[in-house]
Amino acid sequence: MALDERKKCILKAVVDDYIATAEPVGSKALVSRYHFKVSPATIRNEMAELEELGYLEQPHTSAGRVPSDKGYRAYVDTLLPVEDITREDAERISRYLSDSLDELTSLIRRASSVLSEQTGYTSVALSPQLHRSQLQQIKMLMIEPGRALVVVVLSAGVVKDRLVRIPDLLDAQQLMQVASAIESGLAGMKLDDITLVTVAAAARQTPVPDSLLNQVLYEAYVSIKQADNLEVYMDGTHNLLSFPEFSDVNKAREHLMTLTSSGMIAGYMNEMKDQEDQGASAGESTDLSEPEPPGAASRPAYTVRIGQEILLDGLQDCSFVTTTYKMGDYVAGRIGVIGPKRMTYGKVISHISFIKQTLNEQIRSLAAGRDRTEDHEDEA
Amino acid sequence: MALDERKKCILKAVVDDYIATAEPVGSKALVSRYHFKVSPATIRNEMAELEELGYLEQPHTSAGRVPSDKGYRAYVDTLLPVEDITREDAERISRYLSDSLDELTSLIRRASSVLSEQTGYTSVALSPQLHRSQLQQIKMLMIEPGRALVVVVLSAGVVKDRLVRIPDLLDAQQLMQVASAIESGLAGMKLDDITLVTVAAAARQTPVPDSLLNQVLYEAYVSIKQADNLEVYMDGTHNLLSFPEFSDVNKAREHLMTLTSSGMIAGYMNEMKDQEDQGASAGESTDLSEPEPPGAASRPAYTVRIGQEILLDGLQDCSFVTTTYKMGDYVAGRIGVIGPKRMTYGKVISHISFIKQTLNEQIRSLAAGRDRTEDHEDEA
């Protein structure tokens, strides 16, 4: 059932044209715009066959053709024009990302903002998940009687803090004792393995009356657990209003609503997080011939979800291109772009790939900067 | 040039009707819907006069009338139907706001979210400006060699922190020395009065080599200054897509763009911040008779900007209802609602007023909770 060379060419041309114009593309326009050496009639026959096979659809009789989800899929998997971002862009972006004040979250946030800016679509990023990283430090700082700041430092170098209420009678020294007891008891443990019980056990021998201790321990525990809170950064949400597919305000509103009910997206992305991306081509199956087109094989992995493949209600007219970023050796989070199915996949993927790469480098160099505080020249 | 009673009645009816329906309102509809005891012809004459006077306008010759900015102004200033939020709403909201974990910013953020949710418009809030509050504590916590967390506590009870790079050679004890030197030197000073020079002076006698000291001092200074950073919280931006006035996608997009280029709104609100709101009626002038309608006088102050009165490009079809909140005795920030000119002013104002009041109470009780750590029963 593989497509012959000419069909591929035509499919590619149709998708390209539709991406560019957002209008159904007809046989005549195709030959004139893409210099085919055959007549419109031939193209028509081919297109009819492509429609038969499910790669194209007609909005109505006597309109041009529009790619189906399957058509986009094939396009993305095997026909994708390889694009590269310009040297200047690459440098500007990596410079912008590299002065992110040592803050992992600010790095991710910026990456997201870069993506939406560069692609013109909506970008989404998941904060890194840290449940597999270890507790390194926990400090408690008395702000005033009854209030304290809990600072949690994780092995990943991530610092989170949180204001809490504590018993008024607890003094600064006791607070410090509790904190250092917890720290020495739990340092090196994975976040996953820390429970209220382990926290309590660690602080058992501190000379602080139980009546005061309990609340503090609870807050410490919550603070540690909260260090792993999943967050979503989104940028350029209103970009999608520029596209004709959302010229209907109600549709647009619905999309925005779905997007900004961030819990949904977070959950969805988080579910995909663990499944590693499949190299240069994406997850879903197609029945086109060559699984490894030349040139694209060297790109970092990414995932493309098209139309119905997205299991989130309200985003079925969209495509969702994502990739993961790592911390150390495990997948930490996911970052991606949401746009109309008629997306400039080539451009988006090149940017996503670049971001993935840069992000991984930056994270690695942040970590390295923490272990050995010298050598900063490991920029790619 | 004062309007007689009947004209006022008619104006009010027109505005009410237009707010409800978003469609030009005609004489016939008016008499039937609002039980006037006169005939449509009389209403027509009156409306013609109201148009002459500038309170109404006609979109085209044979359509009904629509309020002009001046019409809305008069409506807001003297005709506003007094609305009160329900007891349940009031309780739910104040309960929601009161468990804001002691965090001022989270309080403001929640207030903003409540506003947009309750009114169905877009809400905007400015973070409190703290430049007039005093530095109370500054701590520096070594995270690892070369990295520290600077924690700044202000008299307002606000805690801000920031990750910074410090010289690798500086050890934890030196860092603490520097911090406590700065703290004892500057505690009690207003943020406004703290400069790099005063910071340096405070830390002069610490036994830390200058070569290491400078960077730390600078970071401390920046952290202190950043405690006063102006932030904007916005909620329900996409609500405005529900209104027919934004059914044109381009207009909608433009509005969203203006709104989300948060710098503009922040600046604008910040400029208005210092001018205190004028009691129950608003800033701009009108020539209606009674300046103090009964019932509305008891409301907290607020400001209404209508249409052209808003000096921000792109929001000229909107109205902007804001109020201020205080910390101690000075105006700390501003919070408000942006919606179509055809806004349910009564409802919005009642909510804004309630929020203002609740916010002030909460802030006061936060402060009180810090001074005397007892008594929590000062809820209104």
Next chain:
DNA sequence: AATTAGCACTCATCCCGCAAGAGTGCTAAT
């Protein structure tokens, strides 16, 4: 003097129909 009934007039809006145009599918010729 204020109110109202009556009437002519003005426009937006809706709907219908028609022509134009783009695109297709099919068939027959190359």
Next chain:
DNA sequence: ATTAGCACTCTTGCGGGATGAGTGCTAATT
């Protein structure tokens, strides 16, 4: 296998009543 030709379909755009809501004006009424 390709292509030219042609009939057919269906959307889109446009003009033209018809509709109807609403106005302004005038003259009659209270």
